[in-house]
Amino acid sequence: MRAMRRPLIALLLAVPALAPARPLAPPAAHPPVHAPPHARAGPPRQACHAVSARTCEIAHALGRGVNLGNVLDAPREGDWGLRVEPPLLAAAAAFRTVRLPVRWSNHAAPTADATLDEAFARRVDLAVDRLLAEGRFVILNVHHYTQLTGGTLHPREFAVDPRVVETRLVSLWRQIAWRYRDRPDRLVFELLNEPHDAMAGERWNRLAARALAAVRASNPTRTVMIGPDEWNHPRGLPRLRLPADRHLIVPIHSYDPFDFTHQAVPWRTQPLPGGRACCDAAQRAQVTRPLDDALAWGRRHGVPLHLGEFGAYRAGDLISRAAYARLVREEAERRGLGWAWWELASDFSGVWDASEGRWVEPLRRALLEPPPAAP
Numbered sequence: 001m002r003a004m005r006r007p008l009i010a011l012l013l014a015v016p017a018l019a020p021a022r023p024l025a026p027p028a029a030h031p032p033v034h035a036p037p038h039a040r041a042g043p044p045r046q047a048c049h050a051v052s053a054r055t056c057e058i059a060h061a062l063g064r065g066v067n068l069g070n071v072l073d074a075p076r077e078g079d080w081g082l083r084v085e086p087p088l089l090a091a092a093a094a095f096r097t098v099r100l101p102v103r104w105s106n107h108a109a110p111t112a113d114a115t116l117d118e119a120f121a122r123r124v125d126l127a128v129d130r131l132l133a134e135g136r137f138v139i140l141n142v143h144h145y146t147q148l149t150g151g152t153l154h155p156r157e158f159a160v161d162p163r164v165v166e167t168r169l170v171s172l173w174r175q176i177a178w179r180y181r182d183r184p185d186r187l188v189f190e191l192l193n194e195p196h197d198a199m200a201g202e203r204w205n206r207l208a209a210r211a212l213a214a215v216r217a218s219n220p221t222r223t224v225m226i227g228p229d230e231w232n233h234p235r236g237l238p239r240l241r242l243p244a245d246r247h248l249i250v251p252i253h254s255y256d257p258f259d260f261t262h263q264a265v266p267w268r269t270q271p272l273p274g275g276r277a278c279c280d281a282a283q284r285a286q287v288t289r290p291l292d293d294a295l296a297w298g299r300r301h302g303v304p305l306h307l308g309e310f311g312a313y314r315a316g317d318l319i320s321r322a323a324y325a326r327l328v329r330e331e332a333e334r335r336g337l338g339w340a341w342w343e344l345a346s347d348f349s350g351v352w353d354a355s356e357g358r359w360v361e362p363l364r365r366a367l368l369e370p371p372p373a374a375p
């Protein structure tokens, strides 16, 4: 377990980017969403004809983000080396949006009502409220409900009666939504990280509709994210059937080229070989094609998308990982997609070294600095 030793002040001095995010401009200040590209001024916009002006606004305001991963999505806070602590929150706040993965399912009653563990929920409050107070957008999700998606439970993750697994997701959302009903609309809910395997196709569509209805009982217009199956890969989009609702954003994840981003990850049954670099023309196409497919889906359905995760496991060389980070970020931004790097400070692809109290500079620059000016 890595301790966070540096005081907050050191971080604040080191990172000028920690200034609060600009407040959101009112929707009317933006160019028309349906104008053809050549008639538009300013940054690229996604199609939004099936959602409210405010949800469209939020989709475009999410901008540059990071996942506060492996903290509250661990089986227990601290199990994966990180806890909700001021230096970590301050580092996260260098980004305009923080996606906050939370393993609610392991902190709730094993019964259908899934009554939340109040002490754990207060830990979530701490992160949510601190980040909202800093002017950030927060995407709060249900992450690693392993029994729901299928797969081997993590150590210290408990199993429940299979008959209540799905209803517990609905009960969790009823409570989470009620708890945060008065928070600003910069708090966005995401119903489930990466549905896959057991939770796919119509089964996922039906459950997502039930969970959304539970949210809507207390949050009639809050923006909610519902992503496709196949781990949120754009390949799952053709199976996604969204409920009739004007406040939705669809999150997608990008880990292509997978043999680069997941090289040598130890948790795969058959680990992929290491030593892969990035990014040649073929690899660039592997990144951009799924993004273009997703955007085409978004245009057909009139629902904006968000790139909720991308990252490259630390076994890859840092120069390649920084090149990959910049590539995906630029390709997302050029398509009007907000994004969130996986993840802030943990073992997969952290951009903040919590034990040293400093940024992994090549990654930070690739994610947060403007590209170099053309010669």
Ligand code: BGC
Pocket (backbone or CB within 6 Å): 193, 194, 309, 342, 348
């Ligand atoms: C998972 C992480 C994993 C990452 C990259 C995330 O959705 O929660 O555990 O490291 O994807 O595979």
